[in-house]
Amino acid sequence: MKYLRLSKEQLEELHVEFINFLATQSITADEWSDIKANKPHVAEEEIDIFSDLVWEKVLTNAQYLEHFSKNQIHLFELKEDEMHLIAIKINDTTIDLTTKDGYSWLKENLLNDEVVFYNASKVYGEDKNLDKFKIIQQGANITKGELYHFFDKLIKNKG
Secondary structure, eight states: OOSOOOOHHHHHHTHHHHHHHHHHTTOOHHHHHHHHHHOHHHHHHHHHHHHHHHHHHHHHHOOEEEEEOSSEEEEEEEOSSEEEEEEEEEOOTTOOTTSHHHHHHHHHOTTSTTEEEEEEEEEOOSOHHHHHHHHHHTTOEEEOSHHHHHHHHHHHHHO
């Protein structure tokens, strides 16, 4: 398995897609019931293959990632050949960006000396989607990029 098996809840949400996936492999509903009952390892393999296909599509379509920690925000724009990073670091250790108060403090103090911005770009490794997946595994979420664009404009206007 290349990525991560979908949870039971995720599989339930993708029930129709999973049925279509089984159909592409000429597995009927009755055959699937038989496989689950008598060959659970085969059922697990099918779920793993389906999970990888879903992840592959999601990762291919992802354009932005966000990761918040106590004193940093990492915003990624996922381009075709590389990813761009905008990192915001708060040097004041009493501020926690994962809280409403901490995030409000940041919004009100963007030009404060305690707020440091970083920019970077990185070319993908051999497997672009695996690079994206690793960031998600570290706690990032796929987004529409509003925050990335906000800070991108702010940095360009500041510089």
